[in-house]
Amino acid sequence: MYYVYIIQSKVDGRLYKGFTSDLENxxxxxxxxxxxxxxxxxxxxxxxxxxxADKTDALREELFxxxxxxxxxxxxxxxxxxxRYPRG
Numbered sequence: 001m002y003y004v005y006i007i008q009s010k011v012d013g014r015l016y017k018g019f020t021s022d023l024e025n026x027x028x029x030x031x032x033x034x035x036x037x038x039x040x041x042x043x044x045x046x047x048x049x050x051x052x053a054d055k056t057d058a059l060r061e062e063l064f065x066x067x068x069x070x071x072x073x074x075x076x077x078x079x080x081x082x083x084r085y086p087r088g
Contacts, residue, residue, distance in 0.1 A: 002058035004065065005049040006074070009041035013087040016044070017074075019062040023049060047081060048074075 003023040007016050007030060016038050020026035027046055033039040052058035064070040075082075 002052045002055050003049050004052070004058050004061045006047055006065070006078075007038070007044040008047045008085075009038075010043045010045055010087065011041050014041060015047075015074075016041075017062060017065045019058055021055075047085075048078065 002019065002021050003026075004017070004019050005023060005026070007018075007027070008014070009016075016030075018026065027044070029035050030038050030044045031042065033042055038044060050058075050061060052061065065074050
């Protein structure tokens with residue numbers, strides 16, 4: 001299985017979108033500061049994920065969520081959550 005996930009910084013509310021085949025381990029890496037791009041914004045909280053059987057589909061979805069249209073779609077999907085928890 002492959003996962004596309006979104007974590008939110010509890011420091012400033014920023015979102016990080018990623019892809020992995022081992023969600024539990026990947027989240028641990030973010031929490032322990034082993035990921036350069038997220039290290040300075042710890043702690044992180046998992047707020048959304050999707051599961052895919054196919055790696056290509058998961059990568060395609062990750063790229064979409066990072067695109068302009070994908071960011072807009074994601075904003076709509078997470079609207080209620082972000083209103084309640086703007087900073088994680």
